[in-house]
Amino acid sequence: MLEASSIHIGYQKPLLSETISGSWNKGEVIVLLGDNGVGKSTFLKTLAKLQKPISGSVELTTDKIGWVDASISKGVYLSVFDFISFGISSTKEDIDYWFNRFEINIETSRFVDELSDGQFRKLCIIRQLLKRPEVLFLDEPTVYLDVKSKKQLALIIQELKESCLIFCTTHDLLFAEEIKTSTIEF
Template identity: 35%
Template sequence: MSLLSASALSVSRGGVPVLDGVSFTLGAGRALVLRGPNGAGKTTLLRTVAGLQPPTAGAVDGTDRVAYAGHADGLKAMLSVSENLTFWAAVFATRGIDAALDAFELRELADRPAGTLSAGQKRRLGLARLLVTGRPVWVLDEPTVSLDTASVALFAEAVRRHLGQGGAALVATHIDLGLPETDTLDVTPFRAAPRAAVQDEAFL
């Protein structure tokens, strides 16, 4: 069963084309890891797939199934760890935050304001939001930034559990997370051709 697919997808950043003709299908229990150099368009592709910006061509099916975790952690600094998770659970009309607290070892920090957490703790909390969305597709942009080795292991286990429950993940990362049922997609061949410079005939 396909949970997320892209067909002949083209995306732009700031009005400049970055990727053309990207197609993929992501099924239940599968992970797809995006590869490519910095600036190749991975973040733009993920934002488009998540519905945060429109494609310039092509189509995405399954955006309504996506929970997105980008570079920002999406936290309210004045709310506690548990209040942040409760807020997101309400946004997605789901119940219960216990699994999220336990998966990312946040229970001892549950009453701490998010603004007082370390960078790594904030990242763990930001990723824990995925568990309260109820969405089957996780779209993740460099999710292990600011995480130490132990926290990376927690995250990888959370993704493995998600896949085992029939979920799917689309991930841009340079780290081998050891995920089962993983495919890779190198975006480099899909980089858009640079626009030809426009010459003003008055100077010819």
């Protein structure tokens, strides 16, 4: 489903000296471990085709991609409903289901910049899940989440991996241990 053949990642200069190759499929949860700035996020972007590799190629058989990181913008007048509906056709049942799973109880007419960081992070994850992704990239998903929510997220990831290939970077080793099927160390 996702295949990388000897890719060099980076912007103008390669971030890593060696190339990366690999082939991944549904059911896998790959955890990426390493220090800040070694190229975990760049690697994810390259796999998601948000960025071109310097050399090598990426084969991705689906365009149902979920992506969670800190880059999504809150917008000044963006309501919760806007945030989870722009560009996605999500049903009321789906929304209610995920709101329940993440135990957030907010009116959908509220503006997102009124939410706490933790609530907003959960909302970001919900938005990506509403896309019903076949590949899900999670870049530091546990930031701002409390212990309970982390447990919940781990559980959800376990359920999701049946139908989805998941990549995740994290510095939370306990969380990594809970979800991983394999790891890549940088």
